[in-house]
Amino acid sequence: MNLLENKKIAIVGGGPGGLTLARLLQMNGADVKVYERDAHRHARTQGATLDLHEESGLNALNKAGLLDAFWENYRPGADKLRIVDKNAAIAYDDSADKENEPVRPEIDRGPLQNILLDSLKPNTVIWDSQLLSLTKKDNVWKLDFKNDTSAMADLVIAADGANSKIRPYITPIKPFFTGITIVEGAVYNSEIKSPAVHKLLNGGKIFAMDDEKTLIVSSKGDGSLVFYTGNKTYENWARDCGIDFSDKTQVLAWFKSEFVGWNNIWDELFENASSDFIPRPQYCMPFDQTWKTLPNLTILGDAAHLMPPYAGEGVNMAMLDALELSQCLLSSDFPDLHSAIASYEKLMLVRSSETAKKTLESTEALHTTSAIEWLISVIS
Structure with a gap:
């Protein structure tokens, strides 16, 4: 049973999570559009490098058939780390240990975005589409955008980041x-x-x-x-x-x-x-957050489980969300979309809660007087 047959899918947000999901669904014949508020693919200066983890970010890229493209664009040596004090005195330097293929290889955000965008069918991403509101009628969602356009979708997925416009339609819980x-x-x-x-x-x-x-x-x-x-x-x-x-x-x-x-x-x-x-x-989102699953609206990435960056988990969690959600939506084990989404959300909330706790512990430890000793003990 194909749960997505004859369904229009709207992903709101064109970050790594949303684009990864679009790629995974398109590979299996789904009708997907990604609505992104940026005016075009070069509209925003991309921030720091991202270290992708084998069990999450790299796993998602592998399933999306994009691992070769990743290795062609990653930055060897970018995972080198120096830990220093306020006087720039080096307390730890792992640059000598970086001869082999890295465990958590780094890639700049721009090249990662390009890999994902280039893997999608033409016109999958609808740029300059800042969501204003969602309205439901007869089990179909109407999405209204700031540029006076609108779209209809049978399934909407919020991948619109920390300040998600869609999250309040799912839960009132705030970070x-x-x-x-x-x-x-x-x-x-x-x-x-x-x-x-x-x-x-x-x-x-x-x-x-x-x-x-x-x-x-x-x-x-x-x-x-x-x-x-x-x-x-x-x-x-x-x-x-x-x-x-x-x-x-x-x-x-x-x-x-x-x-x-x-x-x-x-x-x-x-x-x-x-x-x-x-x-x-x-x-950071509360560790115990939960909500009642909706039949055709769900959420991934920072929109679902915002947390600080001090454990390097944000992009990896979003891409793993995309992988697990795609697997549920494409599975023949569920009788309907509602059941598939419920299965995804149950696992996602447990997993993200555990990661958020570890991230908060890291955030606190890095802002103590013994931060250098703590970090060296963690990575050594």
Whole structure:
């Protein structure tokens, strides 16, 4: 029994989770459209590199027939890690151990997006489609978009990220603030613009930790780097602090006052940032969340189980969601879509709860006075 026969499927959100699901369903003949709010595929600067895990992200790409494309585009050596203190003194350096094929290989977000987009049939992704509302009539969903267009679908899947517009149609449960706020920045042409950090980065990653604060720096294949401060704040700090995050002078002044005593090497990141800084309060979904499964509406990725980035699980969880949801929807073991979705959601909520707990433990440990010792003990 083909549960998707003669069904129109709408995936809202064109991130790795949504695109992976579209690929897996299309491979099996499903009628899928992906509605993405970005104006086009190059509309957004893609952030830091992603490390894909064998049991999740890589597993999904393998099932999607895209593993060869991944290995052609991944970044050898990008998983090199240096752990340093606030003075940039190296406490741990694993670069010498990276001769063999990596366990958790890294790929830039842009190339991963391109691999997934190029695997889809033409016009699968409908760009410039920011969802405004969902309306149900006779068991069919009407999706209305900001650009005054609309679409109809028999099955809708929310893959629209942390601020999901669809999640409230499924559950009223909201995420809680974790106590940490990230400030994100980027430096283009880092070898010239921030030479000291570029040299320390060595084509990989830096975890700088001290004074219950973090500064994480990642290299990218285009010669740029991205960096993320992490410190304890109250929930609305980014809104109330009065900092103009488009003003490098103001953000540097904040960094020097908040990260007092940190070596001047880090200043070059803020002095040479290539675009506006982005403050990101960190949220996490409750560990015990559950809801009543709906017959033709479900959810995956950050929209379902938002958590901080301090365990590298976000993209991997989203891609594993896509794989497991596709397997349920394509299975002949279920009498109807409702049963297939219920099976997926039950497993997804248990799995994501366990991962969220570990991620919160990691988030807290990285923002303690013994963060360096803790992280070395975990990865050694």
